[in-house]
Amino acid sequence: MKFVVQVRLFPTPAQEAALADTLRLCNEAANVVSRIAWEINTFRNYDLRRHTYSALKEMGLSAQPAQHVIKKVADAYTTVRAQVKAKLREALMRPIGFRCDAAQPFDDRCLSWQIPARTVSLWTTHGRTKGIRFGCSDEQARLLAAYRRGESDLVHRDGLWLLIATCDAPDTDVTDPDAFIGVDLGIANIATTSDGVKHAGKALNAVRHRNRQLRRKLQAKRTKSAKRLLKRRRRAEARFARDINHRISKSIVTEAARTGRGIALEDLSGIRERVRLRKPQRVTLHSWSFHQLGSFIAYKAARAGVALVRVDPAYTSQECSACGHVDKRNRPDQETFVCMSCGFAEHADVNAARNIAMRGVAGWAAVMQPNAA
Ligand SMILES: [Zn+2]
Numbered sequence: 034m035k036f037v038v039q040v041r042l043f044p045t046p047a048q049e050a051a052l053a054d055t056l057r058l059c060n061e062a063a064n065v066v067s068r069i070a071w072e073i074n075t076f077r078n079y080d081l082r083r084h085t086y087s088a089l090k091e092m093g094l095s096a097q098p099a100q101h102v103i104k105k106v107a108d109a110y111t112t113v114r115a116q117v118k119a120k121l122r123e124a125l126m127r128p129i130g131f132r133c134d135a136a137q138p139f140d141d142r143c144l145s146w147q148i149p150a151r152t153v154s155l156w157t158t159h160g161r162t163k164g165i166r167f168g169c170s171d172e173q174a175r176l177l178a179a180y181r182r183g184e185s186d187l188v189h190r191d192g193l194w195l196l197i198a199t200c201d202a203p204d205t206d207v208t209d210p211d212a213f214i215g216v217d218l219g220i221a222n223i224a225t226t227s228d229g230v231k232h233a234g235k236a237l238n239a240v241r242h243r244n245r246q247l248r249r250k251l252q253a254k255r256t257k258s259a260k261r262l263l264k265r266r267r268r269a270e271a272r273f274a275r276d277i278n279h280r281i282s283k284s285i286v287t288e289a290a291r292t293g294r295g296i297a298l299e300d301l302s303g304i305r306e307r308v309r310l311r312k313p314q315r316v317t318l319h320s321w322s323f324h325q326l327g328s329f330i331a332y333k334a335a336r337a338g339v340a341l342v343r344v345d346p347a348y349t350s351q352e353c354s355a356c357g358h359v360d361k362r363n364r365p366d367q368e369t370f371v372c373m374s375c376g377f378a379e380h381a382d383v384n385a386a387r388n389i390a391m392r393g394v395a396g397w398a399a400v401m402q403p404n405a406a
Contacts, residue, residue, distance in 0.1 A: 034335050035201050038173050038181070042153070042194035043166040049194070051159035056134050056189055058158050059102055062089050063131040066106040071128035076114070078107040093158060097143045101184075105131075105138065136197075138184040146198075148178045153196065155187075167196060172283075176200055191268055205338035210295030210397065213342070215390025216285060216330070217349065217382050218299060218323050221367060224281050225382035227390035228288070232281045237274055244270055274322050282329035286337055295340030297393020299349065301327050342400065344392035353377055354387035 044052055066085045070076050073084060081103050089099040109129050143156040151174070154163035169177070180200035188195040215227035223234040244266050251259040289296050301324055334341045352359045353370075355377035364370050370384040371377075379387070 034204055034332060035199065036332050036336075037197050038169070038177050038200055039195055039197045040167040040169040040173065040177075042196060043168060044194055045165075047159075048162050048165050051157035051162045052165075052187065052194060053134075053189070054159060055157040056137055056187065058093060059098060059137045060131040060133050060135045062092050062094055062099070062102045063106050063135070064128075065089070065092070066103055067109070067128040067131065070106060070110065076107060076110040078104050081107055095156065097140060098137075098156060101138050101140070101143075134189040136186045136188045138186050140184050144185055144196075146177065146181065148174050176202075191265055202336055205336060207335075207340050208293065208338050210289075210340045211293055213295045213297040213340075213390045213393030213397065214285065214289050214292075215297045215386040215388065215393060216299075217386040217389055218301075218326065219382055222382050223277065223322075224285065224326065225380070225386050226285060226288075227383065227386040229380070229383050230284075230288075231380075231382065232277075232284070237277055240270055240273055275325065278322065278326040278329050282326060282333050285330060286333040286339055289334070289339045290337045295342060295393060295397060296330060296334055297342050297344050297389045297396065298327060298330060299346035299389055300343040340397060342393045342396040344389055344396050346389070349385040349388040349392075350381060352388050354379070354384050354391065 042052075065088060066081060069085050069088070070081055075081055075084060082100070085103055086099055089102060090096075094102065106129070109131075113129060139155055145154050147153065151168070152164045152166055154161060154165065156162075177198060177200070180202040181198050182201045183199050185196050185198040188197060213227075217225045219225065220234055220238065222231045223237065224232040244263075247266060248263055251263055285296060288294075331341055333339075348359050350370075351361055351363055353363060353372035353375060356372060356375040358372055358374035360373050363372050364381050366381075368381055370379050370381040377384075
């Protein structure tokens with residue numbers, strides 16, 4: 034199973050200068066390669082190497098970085114050519130351009146990790162730069178030490194230096210669960226479990242609300258600086274949401290693993306429609322975030338050997354988890370569930386999560402049937 038671990042670097046001013054010069058030179062080199070590729074109509078990695086390698090050496094790139102630059106360009110053309118086939122023909126009317134701070138891959142010969150010391154050393158145009166500090170959690174450090182394989186991307190984004198490391202862990206055998214934790218996704222509560230644990234969306238919703246207000250105010254201006262500010266805010270919001278999704282998914286998977294249960298999650302393919310019914314303007318804001326949470330739960334569950342089932346979420350909010358009676362009136366408002374038939378009362382999200390948990394049991398039984406297709 035492949036995943037990435039992203040760490041933030043804390044370079045000294047001298048190290049930062051080395052990183053910045055390196056990214057700039059690598060991307061200048063990428064643009065040189067891209068123009069040559071374009072002129073001679075040659076886009077494959079090995080063919081390009083023959084035509085561009087010496088030019089890159091002359092620019093001051095050593096062997097490994099030069100090869101990575103060429104491969105980066107070749108990969109970019111492969112991606113765009115795939116899009117061209119789809120429809121964006123005009124995308125290839127000129128060479129692909131690389132921003133001076135575009136991401137650059139480093140392999141183990143150009144980058145080494147000292148995980149216990151929380152430092153990296155890497156090739157830069159200023160020579161080998163050692164002892165660049167990075168920050169990460171203990172869990173990330175454990176994952177890096179155990180599973181990091183191959184290349185890491187150096188990225189400079191919103192003034193932050195980041196390393197995105199590729200990790201590859203062997204798949205763990207999934208434990209046959211005794212029961213399921215159901216997870217209901219929502220807006221007031223991002224995730225609610227059938228155990229009654231609620232992960233509130235208050236902080237995230239506040240950030241989103243502030244950004245929406247700001248967007249409204251700045252959209253009228255249409256200046257470059259306003260656009261830049263908005264972009265920065267959006268990215269900060271995305272980072273915040275990502276961080277929250279990591280914490281929620283970890284908490285759910287840890288609890289499932291601890292209690293020998295599987296996880297039942299609503300099938301997210303219908304989430305747009307479902308959320309639209311609640312609040313139209315929030316659809317796009319939230320659907321990517323739900324999908325991200327779903328994928329975080331999925332890969333953390335796979336890593337821990339926890340069974341995961343996706344269930345049909347239809348009527349989970351209207352169905353009574355005690356007697357099965359389905360009625361719109363069972364849910365008079367956002368928070369309340371009271372069954373019209375048996376009188377069972379529970380927080381609406383917890384009731385929905387309990388339904389999802391029960392559907393998980395049924396879904397798992399179907400998956401485990403020996404002669405299932
Ligand atoms: Zn009932």
